[in-house]
Amino acid sequence: MRKALLVIDMLNDFMDPAGALYCGDEARRIIPVVKALITRFVSENRPVIYLRDAHAEDDREFELFARHAVKDSWGSGIIPELQPTAETLVVDKARFSGFYGNRLAEILEAARTEEVWISGVCTSICVMDTAGDSRNRDYAVVIPVDAVADFDPQAHEMALKRMLRVYGAKLATARELLGGEEPPTPSSTKGYT
Numbered sequence: 133m134r135k136a137l138l139v140i141d142m143l144n145d146f147m148d149p150a151g152a153l154y155c156g157d158e159a160r161r162i163i164p165v166v167k168a169l170i171t172r173f174v175s176e177n178r179p180v181i182y183l184r185d186a187h188a189e190d191d192r193e194f195e196l197f198a199r200h201a202v203k204d205s206w207g208s209g210i211i212p213e214l215q216p217t218a219e220t221l222v223v224d225k226a227r228f229s230g231f232y233g234n235r236l237a238e239i240l241e242a243a244r245t246e247e248v249w250i251s252g253v254c255t256s257i258c259v260m261d262t263a264g265d266s267r268n269r270d271y272a273v274v275i276p277v278d279a280v281a282d283f284d285p286q287a288h289e290m291a292l293k294r295m296l297r298v299y300g301a302k303l304a305t306a307r308e309l310l311g312g313e314e315p316p317t318p319s320s321t322k323g324y325t
């Protein structure tokens with residue numbers, strides 16, 4: 133199976149306590165897990181693509197959310213713990229789906245991707261919309277449940293459930309996925325089935 137890893141919005145404005153739309157201390161617990169996923173994918177020579185929110189100063193998304201992740205600002209920067217390297221790609225986006233208005237579709241197609249792993253924030257917004265667009269392009273979707281987070285715990289649970297039920301996403305912890313084990317029932321996927 134040809135896999136690609138997406139790392140969504142692990143940016144200062146979402147992940148730093150001083151950020152404009154900080155997801156909360158709980159969300160920071162995914163950082164080492166996302167890092168482990170990146171390390172594994174890079175070591176296996178698989179595509180790792182950061183999706184970075186990068187808005188124009190007057191972006192109309194700011195009618196919905198407080199001003200955040202303005203292109204080239206500190207807020208739009210990837211957090212220091214997960215700095216991209218020469219082996220990874222960074223693709224800007226300005227909408228919830230990582231496929232909108234950029235080259236992500238072409239990049240995945242060129243790599244002849246079959247399965248998209250999605251990590252980052254927020255589970256119920258950019259992660260879910262990107263999962264939906266991945267499925268719409270016939271990619272299998274994998275969500276490492278401990279590598280995604282949301283400022284709203286209820287929305288997080290709802291989004292996981294919906295990605296499982298509607299997109300047929302595989303949900304398991306990163307450890308289970310990286311170990312190649314099938315997700316056990318009921319522990320980590322408890323509540324999502």
Ligand SMILES: [Zn+2]
Binds near residue numbers: 200
């Ligand atoms: Zn945004």
